[in-house]
Amino acid sequence: MVEVKLFASLRTVAGEKGFLTDAASVGELLREAAERYGEDFAKRLQIATVLVNGKNIAHLRWKRTRLKDGDVVSLFPPLAGG
Amino acid sequence: MIGGYMGKVLQVDLSTGAIESYSLPERMLELYVGNKGLGARLLYDLLPPMTDPLSEKNVFIVTTAPLTGAGAPSSNRFNITTKSPLTGAIVNSNCGGNFGVFLKRAGYDSLIITGKASKPVYLKINEEGVSIEDASELWGLDTEKIQEKLTAGTGKLVIGPAGENLVKYAAVFSQERAAGRGGVGAVMGSKNLKAVIAGGKKRVPVAHKDKFKDACRKWRQLSREHPATGEELPRFGTSIFVNKCNATHTLPTRNFLHGSYDEADAVSGETLAEKHLIKNIGCYGCPIACGRQVQLHGKNIKGPEYETVGLFGPNLMNADLKAIIELNYQADLLGMDTISLGNTLGFVMEAREKGLIKTDLAFGKIDRLSRTLDDIAYRRGLGDDMAEGVRFLSQKYGGEEFALHVKGMELASYEPRGAVGQGLGYAIGSRGGCHIAAGYPIYLEANGPITVDPLATTGKPGLVVLNQTTMEAVSTIGCCIFSVYMFLPKALLELNARSPLISKIVRSTFLYGGNIIGKALSWPAWTLPVPAPFFMLPQVQTHAHCTGERYTLGKMMELGKRVVSMDRIFNLREGLTGADDTLPKRLTDELQRAEEPRSKVTLSKMLPKYYNFRGWTPAGVPREKTLRTLQIEEEPMLPQTAMGAASTV
Structure with a gap:
C-alpha cells in the first residue's frame, strides 16, 4: 500500500488527512484523488507539489513515477510562510 | 524632495538630554533609501569603531522607508539597527508593528538614540515636540502591560523585563509584533529606555498619487489572487511550513540532530488553524494577515509563528501545541526572541545529556520550561548564563560542535543539511x-x-x-x-x-x-x-x-x-x-x-x-x-552637526 498525505488547503477540501491506495504510479494516484474528492480538489491538484518519500518529482518522471509498497506520497498546495 | 519622506531625522542624546532634528542629504536617501539600508549606513557613520554594544556609546537607530505609512499593502515596516550585544556584528531587526507609521505621522523618518539616561525614562514624540519622561513607575512591566499604560492612539516601542535585564536576545515590541533578533531590546535596556511613543496627524507625501494608488490596487489584487499569499498563508499562518519542512528533512528536531519529527503534524499550521485559531491578525495595514489570534485561559492572544513552533516544538521534542502557545505568549510578555530562546533551551538539553551541564531540563519534558523562561529573563541561576545565548554557553560548558549559531546568533528553524x-x-x-x-x-x-x-x-x-x-x-x-x-x-x-x-x-x-x-x-x-x-x-x-x-x-x-x-x-x-x-x-x-x-x-x-x-x-x-x-564611500555621509552630536556621547 502507498500512503497519501494531504496538507494545508488540500486537507481542508478533502476533509481528511489522507488515504491509502494501491496506485502503481503518481498519475494513477492523482486521478484517484481527484475522483475521490471532487472538482475543487482536482483543480487545486493542478498546481500541487508532489513529494514521493520527501522528494519533489515534478522534474523527474512526474506522473509516470512508479510507486511501490510502503511509499509515502505528500501533496502540498503552493505554500508561503516561514 | 523625494516622495515618501517626511524630511526629518530625530536625534536624542539620553546622556545630555539634547534633542535635535535635521535632514539627511538627498544622496544618502537615494543610495540607502530607508529601513535596513539606511540604518546600516547611519550606524556605520555614527558608531565609533569597536564600541561595546551595551555601553552608552552604542547607537540605537529606528528607520522607516518611503512606503511606510504611505498606504501600500504589506509595507508599513520599520527597522531597528544597532550593534548587537549577542554577536558584536550589525543587527537590523525588522518589525511589522505600527510604530514606524506613527513616527512618520509625528513628522520624522528616523529616530537615532545615543547615550544613556541616568534613570529609567521613556521618550514621547509628537508634532508639537519631543520630551524625555520619567519611567520609574513603568520599569518592570511586561510588554503588554506597558503598552496598556502608555498613551492610547500612539505608536509604541517597548521592552519587557528581559530587555531591562540585558538578556542578550531581548526583543523590542510594537503592538504584539517583535523586532526580535540580535538583542535590540537589551540595547534599549542598557540605555535605561523603557519605551518610545510617537503620534501625530502628518501625512506621507507621495510623488505620483494616482499612479501610486493604481499600483497599490493592482498589488492587492495580485496578492489576493496568488495561491500562496491569497489563500494558504492567511488560512494556515506561517506554521504552514511545519509539515513541508518535515517532509523535506529541513525541520530542526532535537537540537538540529535530525531534520524531521514523527509528531510534526500535531504542531503544524493545519492543527493550529483547526484547534486554536480564533481569527487572523496582520501587521499594520497588511492584507495577507498571516498572524494568528488564539485563546489562552479565556483571553485572546497572539499565536505562535513558524519559527517559534519549530524551535519550541520539534527542536525540543515537544508535540504539545497548547504548551507552545503558552510559552510563546510568556516569552513575548518577557520580551525575548523565541528563535534564540528555543535554540538555547535545545542546547542546554543536549549538554545535559552529554553531562556538560547540570539541570533538569530535558527533551520532551515541558513542565520546567515556563520557570526557565522566567529564570532567563530575570537572570536567576542557570538562567543567567542562558541569557547570554548558545555561543557563551558552549564556550563556558563545552559542546561547541552542537552549539547551533553563526557569529553568535542562533539558527532559525530550518535544518540546512536538508537544503x-x-x-x-x-x-x-x-x-x-x-x-x-x-x-x-x-x-x-x-x-x-x-x-x-x-x-x-x-x-x-x-x-x-x-x-x-x-x-x-x-x-x-x-x-x-x-x-x-x-x-x-x-x-x-x-x-x-x-x-x-x-x-x-x-x-x-x-x-x-x-x-x-x-x-x-x-x-x-x-x-x-x-x-x-x-x-x-x-x-x-x-x-x-x-x-x-x-x-x-x-x-x-x-x-x-x-x-x-x-x-x-x-x-x-x-x-x-x-x-x-x-x-x-x-x-x-x-x-x-x-x-x-x-x-x-x-x-x-x-x-x-x-x-x-x-x-x-x-x-x-x-x-x-x-x-x-556600489557607490559605498568610506567618508561619512551625515552632516557634521549630526556627527558632532553623536561624538559628544
Whole structure:
C-alpha cells in the first residue's frame, strides 16, 4: 500500500488527512484523488507539489513515477510562510 | 524632495538630554533609501569603531522607508539597527508593528538614540515636540502591560523585563509584533529606555498619487489572487511550513540532530488553524494577515509563528501545541526572541545529556520550561548564563560542535543539511544565523512550490546571491519579505506542474543557471536597464511612484547588493573576518542521514563562488572596485552637526 498525505488547503477540501491506495504510479494516484474528492480538489491538484518519500518529482518522471509498497506520497498546495 | 519622506531625522542624546532634528542629504536617501539600508549606513557613520554594544556609546537607530505609512499593502515596516550585544556584528531587526507609521505621522523618518539616561525614562514624540519622561513607575512591566499604560492612539516601542535585564536576545515590541533578533531590546535596556511613543496627524507625501494608488490596487489584487499569499498563508499562518519542512528533512528536531519529527503534524499550521485559531491578525495595514489570534485561559492572544513552533516544538521534542502557545505568549510578555530562546533551551538539553551541564531540563519534558523562561529573563541561576545565548554557553560548558549559531546568533528553524544553500546563507548572513539575512534560499530548495535539488552545491552560490539581493532590496524599501512570494507567479506554478519537461527547464534555470545569475548580478545596474516585472515584483513600481524616482530592475538589484556589502564592511570594521562565515560542526561534518552521503553542508564548495559573485576577495573582503561600483564611500555621509552630536556621547 502507498500512503497519501494531504496538507494545508488540500486537507481542508478533502476533509481528511489522507488515504491509502494501491496506485502503481503518481498519475494513477492523482486521478484517484481527484475522483475521490471532487472538482475543487482536482483543480487545486493542478498546481500541487508532489513529494514521493520527501522528494519533489515534478522534474523527474512526474506522473509516470512508479510507486511501490510502503511509499509515502505528500501533496502540498503552493505554500508561503516561514 | 523625494516622495515618501517626511524630511526629518530625530536625534536624542539620553546622556545630555539634547534633542535635535535635521535632514539627511538627498544622496544618502537615494543610495540607502530607508529601513535596513539606511540604518546600516547611519550606524556605520555614527558608531565609533569597536564600541561595546551595551555601553552608552552604542547607537540605537529606528528607520522607516518611503512606503511606510504611505498606504501600500504589506509595507508599513520599520527597522531597528544597532550593534548587537549577542554577536558584536550589525543587527537590523525588522518589525511589522505600527510604530514606524506613527513616527512618520509625528513628522520624522528616523529616530537615532545615543547615550544613556541616568534613570529609567521613556521618550514621547509628537508634532508639537519631543520630551524625555520619567519611567520609574513603568520599569518592570511586561510588554503588554506597558503598552496598556502608555498613551492610547500612539505608536509604541517597548521592552519587557528581559530587555531591562540585558538578556542578550531581548526583543523590542510594537503592538504584539517583535523586532526580535540580535538583542535590540537589551540595547534599549542598557540605555535605561523603557519605551518610545510617537503620534501625530502628518501625512506621507507621495510623488505620483494616482499612479501610486493604481499600483497599490493592482498589488492587492495580485496578492489576493496568488495561491500562496491569497489563500494558504492567511488560512494556515506561517506554521504552514511545519509539515513541508518535515517532509523535506529541513525541520530542526532535537537540537538540529535530525531534520524531521514523527509528531510534526500535531504542531503544524493545519492543527493550529483547526484547534486554536480564533481569527487572523496582520501587521499594520497588511492584507495577507498571516498572524494568528488564539485563546489562552479565556483571553485572546497572539499565536505562535513558524519559527517559534519549530524551535519550541520539534527542536525540543515537544508535540504539545497548547504548551507552545503558552510559552510563546510568556516569552513575548518577557520580551525575548523565541528563535534564540528555543535554540538555547535545545542546547542546554543536549549538554545535559552529554553531562556538560547540570539541570533538569530535558527533551520532551515541558513542565520546567515556563520557570526557565522566567529564570532567563530575570537572570536567576542557570538562567543567567542562558541569557547570554548558545555561543557563551558552549564556550563556558563545552559542546561547541552542537552549539547551533553563526557569529553568535542562533539558527532559525530550518535544518540546512536538508537544503545546503540555506546553510551557505546562514554562514554568510551579516547578522548571523538568520533565515532572512541568509536570503531564504530554502524556498527554492525545499519548502516552496518549485524546487531545485536541495543537496546539490552547484548553482547554490548564485541562487543565494539572487535571493539575498532581492530580499535586501525589498526589505530596504519597507516591504514585508512575504510579499516576495509573488516572485513565482501563479502562471509559472501552473506551467511547472503541467509537464516534467517544463519543470526541468524551470529547475535547471535556477540550479545550473544559478552561477550565470550570480555572475550577472555582479555587473553594474546599467547592464540591466529593464523595468522590474509588476507581476513578480509589484513592490518596485509602487516604490517608484511613491518616491518619484525611476527604478529599473538593475537599480533595484544594485540597492540589494549595496546593502549586503554595506553590512559587510561594518562587520569587518568591528573585527569580524571571513573565518566567521562558518557553521557549527554538526552541520558541516555530521551526516543528517547515514543513507544520504550529501546530507551535510560543504561550505568549501560554495563560499569562494559566493564571494566572487559579490565582488569580494577570497578572504571575504569587498574589493575597492566593488565598493566604487556600489557607490559605498568610506567618508561619512551625515552632516557634521549630526556627527558632532553623536561624538559628544
